[in-house]
Amino acid sequence: MYQLTFSFAEFLSEYWQKKPTIIKGGFKDFVDPISPDELAGLAMEEEVDSRYIAKHGEEWDVSHGPLNFDNLPEDNWSFIVQAANHWHEGAAELVTPFRQLPNWLFDDLMISYSTPGGGVGPHIDQYDVFITQGSGKRRWRVGPKKDNYEEEFRHPALRQIKEFEPIIDEIMEPGDILYIPPGFPHDGYALETSMSFSVGFRSPKKQELLSSFADFAIANEIGDIHYHNPDLPARNNSGAILDAEYQDLEAMMRSLLNHPHLIKQWMGEHLSNSRHELDIISAEPPWQNSETYQFLESGEIMKRLGGLRAFYYPEQPHILYINGDRFELPEECGSAATYLCDEEQITSASLGKQLDHPAFIALLTQLVNLGYWYPVD
Template sequence: MYQVTFSFDEFLAEYWQKKPTIIKGGFKDFIDPISPDELAGLAMEEEIDSRYIAKHGKEWDVKHGPLSFDNVPEDNWSFIVQAVNHWHEGAAQLVTPFRQLPNWLLDDLMISYSTPGGGVGPHIDQYDVFIIQGSGKRHWRVGPKKDDYEEEFGHPALRQIKGFDPIIDDILMPGDILYIPPGFPHDGYAIETSMSFSVGFRSPKKQELLSSFADFVIANDIGDVHYHNPDLPARKACGAIMADEFNAMETMMRSLLDHPEMMKQWLGEHLSNSRHDLDIVAAEPPWQAAEIYQLLDSGEAIKRLGGLRAFYYPEQANVLFINGESYELPEECAIAASYLCDEEAITRSQLGKLIDNPAFIALLTQLVNQGYWYPNED
C-alpha cells in the first residue's frame, strides 16, 4: 500500500491552488505499480484514451490511440494513457493516498512512459496535478502564473506555449512529487527512460454546470411554464423590452434554482458522472441477495470498481449518487453511505448490524449485478 510522507493539512494550507512545489521523497521506496509492457497493452485498447507524442527536431508528431508501437524511434517520444485507475487495479492503489482530498474533484490517474528526451513541450493546464516520478529521472521546469503567455502551434493536437522563466527547475527522482496548481506553465522531459504518474484533480466550470443543469431541467420536465402577464399595458414602442418584463423573466429563470432538494439531486448526479470510460462488466448470471449476504458473512470483501464515482450529502446520507444516478435507502441505512462512498471495499466486520438490513443487501446486490462493485477474487 502506498503512503505519502507529508501532511495533507500542511500541504493544503501552504500550497493547494496557491503555488507549485516539489515534495522530495513524497513516496518512500517508490515502485512502479504497472510495467511499461502492461501500460502499452492498455494503450492498444480501443476504449482506453491514449496518445503517442514524439519530437523530431522542431517538428512534433501526435497519434491518438489505440496505439501500435511498430517503428518507433529510439529517443524523444512518449506515450500517455488516461484513467489507468479505471483499468488496472495495482495502479489504482496509487490514488488511495490522495483520498484526503474530495473525491468529487478527482479526475483520473494518467501515466506516461518516456524515452530520453520525451515530453509534450511547455504548456498550461487548468487543473491541479500531482506528478509522481516513477522509475527513471525527469527534468521539470515550472513558471509563474501569468495571463500573457504566447501560444505556439507545434502541432494541432498540442496546446503549447513559447516558453517561460522557471520558478522551479529541478530533476525528479523516483518517489518525488511535483504539485502544479491550475494556470502555472510547465515543461518536463525524460533524462532517461522513465515513468510518470499524474493524479489529476479537476473542478467544474461555470459553463459546464449551467449546461448540465439545463439538461437536467429538460430531462425531468421541470419549469415547463410560459411567461404570463395579464396586466400587459399598451405601448407606443413595440420594439422595446420593458424593465419590468426583463425582471419578470429573469425571476422566472432564477426560480428554477430555488429548489434545494432538486439542486442537490442534480449536482450529486452530475458530479458522480465520470469523464472517462469505466471497465464495467455486469454480473452474469446475476447474484441473488442471499448469495451476497453469504459472501459477506463468510468474511469476503466486496470492492468498488476502479474510477467509479460515488457520493452522498452527510445531512441526507441515505441518498447515494453513483455513476450519474440516484439510489435511495431507508433512513436507518444512512451509515451505508460511508461504507460505499468513502471506502474502496466493504467487509462483514465494517457493516455490523447493517448486514441484516434487507434494503441494504438488496441495493448492494443491484450494484454488484451492475458491475459497480465486485467480490474480491483475492
Template structure:
C-alpha cells in the same frame, strides 16, 4: 500500499491552488505500480484513452490510441495512458493517499512512459496535478502564473505555449512529487527512460454546470411554464422590452435555482458522472439477494470498481449518487451509503446488522449486478 512521506494538511495550507512546489521524497522507496510492458498493453486496447507524442527537431507527431509500437524511434518520444487507475489494480492503489482530497474533484491517474528527451512541450493545464516520478529521471520547469502567455501551434493536437522563465527548474527522481496548480506553465522531458504518474484534480467550469443543469431540467420536464403577466400595460413603443418584463423573465430563470432538493439531486448526479471509460462489466450470472447476504456473512470483501464515482450528502446519508444515478435507502439504513462511498472496500463486519435489512441487501445486489461493486479476490 503507498503512503505520503510529508504532512498533507500542511501542504494544503501552504500550496494547494496557491503555488507549485517539489516535494523531494514525497513517496519513500517508490516502486512503479505498473511495468512499461503492462502500460503499453493498455495503450493498445480500444477502450483505453492513450496518445503517442514524438518530437523530431521542431516537428511534432501525435497519434491517438489504440497504439502500436512498431517502428518507434530510439528517443524523443512518449506515450500516455489516461485513467490508468480504471484499468490496472496496482496503478489504482496510487490514488489511495490522495483520498484526503474530495473524491468529486478527482479526475484520473495519467501515466506516461518517456524515452530520453521525450515530453509534450511547454503547456498550461487548468487543473491541479500531482506528478510523481517513477523509475528514471525527468527534468521539470514551471513558470509563474500569468494571462499573457502566447500559444505556439506546433501540432493541432498539442496546445503548447512559447518558452517561459522558470520559477522551478529541477530534476525529479523516483518518489519525488511535483505539484502544479491550475494556470502555471510547465515543461518536462525525460533525462533517461522514465515513468511519470500524474494524479489530476479537475473542478467543474461554470459553462459545464449551466449546460448540465439545463439538460437535467429538460430531461425531467421541470419548469415547463410560460411567462405570465396579467398586468401587462399598453405602450406606444412596441419594440421595447420594459425593465419590469426583463426582470420577470430573469425571475423565471432564477426560480429554477430556488429548489434546494432539485439542485442537490442534479449536483449529485452530475458530479458522479465519469469523464473516462470504466472497466465496467455486469455480473454474469446475476446475483440473487440470498447469495449476497450469504457472501456478507463470510469473511469476504466487496470492492468498489476502480474509478467509480459514488457520493452522498452528510445531511441526507440515505441517498447515494453513483455513476449518474440516484439511489435511496430507508432512514434506518443511514450508515450504509457513507460506508460504501467513503471506503474502497466494505465487509459484512463493517455493515453489521444492516446485512439483515432487505432494502440493504436489495441495494447491494443491484450494485453488484451492475458491476459497480464486486467480490475482491
C-alpha cells in the same frame, strides 16, 4: 500500500491552488505500480484513452489510441494512458493517499512512459495535478502564473506555449512529487527512460454546471411554464423591452434555482458522472440477494470498481449518487453511505449490523449486477 511522507493538511494550507512545489521523497522507496509492458498493453486497447507523442527536431507527431508500437524511434517519444486507475488495480492504489481531498474533485490517474527527451512540450493545464516520478529521472520546469503567455501551434493536437522563465527547475527522481496548481506553465522531459504518475483534480466550470442543469431541468420538465402577464400595458414603443418585463423574465430564470431538493439531486447525479470510460463488467449470471449476503458473511471482500464515482450528502446519507444515478435507501440505512462512498472495499466486519438490513443487501446486489462492485478473488 503507498503512504505520503508529509503532512497533507500542512500542504493544503501552504500550497493548494496557491503555488507549485516539488516534494522530494514524497513517497519513500517508491516502486512503479505497473510495468511498461502492462501500460503498453492498456494503450493498445480500444476502450482505453491513450496518446503517442514524439518530437522530431522542431516537428511534433501525435497519435491517439489504440496504439501500436511498431517502428518506433530510439528516443524523444512518450505514450500516455488516461484514467489508468480504471483499468489496473495496482495503479489505482496510487490514488488512495490523495483521498484526503474530496473524491468529487478527483479526475483520474494519468501514466506516461517516456524515452530520453520524451515529453509534451511547454503547456498550461486548468486542473490541479500531483506528478509522482517513478522509475528513471525527469527534468521539470514550472513558470509563474500570468495571463499573457503566447500559444505556439506546433501540432493541432497539442496546446503548447512559447518558452517561459522557470520558478522551479529541478530533476525529479523516484518518489519525488511535483504539485502544479491550475494556470502555471510547465514542461517536463525525460533524462532517461522513465515513468510518471499524475493524479489530477479537476473542478467544474460555471458553463458546465449551467449546461448540465439545463439538461436536467428539461429532462425532468422543471419550469415548463410560459411567461404570463395579465396586466400587460399598451405602448407606443413596441420595439422596447421594458424594465418590468426584463425583471419578470430574469425572475423566471432565477426561480428555476428555487428548488433546493432538485438542485441537490442534479448536483449529486452530475458530479457522480465519470468523464472517462469505466471497465464495467456486469455480473453474469446475476447475483441474488442471498448470494451477496452469504458471500460477505463468509468473510469475503467486495471492492468498488476503479474510477467509479459514488457520493452522498452528510445530511442525507441514505441517498447515494453513483455513476450518474440516484439510489435511495430507508433512513435507517444511513451508514451505507460511509461503506459505499467513503471506502473502497467492504467486509462483513466493517458493515456490522448493516449487513442484516434487506434493503442494503438488495442495493448492494443491484450494484454488483451492474458491475459497480465486484467480489475480490
